Amino acid sequence: MDTQDTEDTGEFLLSRSGTANERLHAMIPGGAHTYAKGDDQYPEKLAPVISHGRGAHVWDIDGNRYVEYGSGLRSVSLGHAHPRVLEAVRRELDRGSNFVRPSIVEVEAAERFLATVPTAEMVKFAKNGSDVTTAAVRLARAVTGRPRVAICGDHPFFSVDDWFIGTTPMSAGIPAAITELTVAFPYGDLAATEELLTRYQDEVACLILEPAGHTEPPPGYLAGLRELADRHGCVLVFDEMITGFRWSEAGAQGLYGVVPDLSTFGKALGNGFAVSALAGRRDLMERGGLRHSGDRVFLLSTTHGAETHSLAAAMAVQTTYAEEGITAQLYALGERLAAGVREAAAGMGVGDHLVVRGRASNLVFATLDESRQPSQQYRTLFLRQLLAGGVLAPSFVVSSALDDADIDRTVDVVAGACAVYRKALDAADPAPWLAGRPVKPVFRRLA
Secondary structure, three states: OOOOOOOOOOOOOOOHHHHHHHHHHHHOOOOOHHHHHHHHHHHOOOOOOEEEEEEOOOOOOOOOEEEOOOOOOOOOOEEEEEHHHHHHHHHHOOOOOOOOOOOOHHHHHHHHHHHOOOOOOEEEEOOOHHHHHHHHHHHHHHHOOOEEEEEEEOOOOOOOOHHHHHHOOOOOOOOEEEEEOEEOOOOOOOHHHHHHHHOOOOOOEEEEOOOOOOOOOOOOOHHHHHHHHHHHHEEEEEEEOOOOHHEEEOOOHHHHHOOOOEEEEEEHHHHOOOOOOEOHHHHHHHHHOOOOOOOOOOOOOOOOOOOOHHHHHHHHHHHHHHHHHHHHHHHHHHHHHHHHHHHHHHHHOOOOEEEEEOOOOOEEEEOOOOOOEOOHHHHHHHHHHHOOOOEEEOOOOOOOOHHHEEEEEHHHHHHHHHHHHHHHHHHHHHHHHOOOOOOOOOOOOOH
């Protein structure tokens, strides 16, 4: 067994990780560089600190090995230390990583990206998703002359910048005047979106949304948004941070056949290396360049945006996806996992309480209480049992490095967790199985 023995009470200790977490909190606000990686997202005293990873497995500093899901917040879709990606990165590291003028790698990376996403005509690279989504918003405001941003209120995250974070419960430090310029529309409801655009006639610069999420877009929905944006003179922006590569190599726009004006990519693009992309129509993108007669838009200007090794990683990822059929592999692995988890949950009598959702390449799970309402307590119970069984799974988002044995092992651990889940439901109280405070939502007003 890769992890320490445990009873269903969840007795499982991570002493070295606990000490390292205290060191992290002493120096780093939140104890992590991404809120979603914080130890408040894990059962108390059970937030492993990672030593290393290879393929679909990671090891913590206490010596435990885990099958990992949602790797790198969905960014590591090929598995850790993928050989083709590492080979490309090492080749560029020996040639220098950053220069005073563009590298030829920037030409090659742009050509490769635009061949992968043929619905885009120009691309600009950066290091993280927030930079490119904010650049898309700024560009939309510049070309339309309008102040408001319309976000899909059903999607959880777009940017760390004020125009979005001001709409969340963690809005401290953001002036109300900025927040008021962001309005929300519901996913899948064209009538409500048109009502919003009519209410703010000639004020909305763009509609920004994830083109798909845990549910499929209703028939005609994305095409309807395209028509609404055209009719109301606003820019349609697809946030493809998650859907890029996992839905198809060209993202959701490639799968569903609806072309946005602008789109943003990241996460899977670099397999864990820092690279993101803003892509879109030439006439819009050129406003951030030098070959137009209008007012200049400060689109993106990043010291490290064109680091050669990250762009080389992106090219290797795209090549691997195309040559090895990675997207199809992700679907197959996800379908096997979802079927196994659902069968295990049903077999233990908790099929209506542990619910797997989403596209096979991007699975999440919901933990529901006795009344079938979302429950952080039951999520804590479930995560605790998974960790003790050697499965690190804040979601069930697969990487192509998983094999059938990993999936089967995961399903076995889930079955054991569901047996404990059933006991808690029968007792109508999960508290005895938590051994501490419940996990917390990322976005909340107070720590």
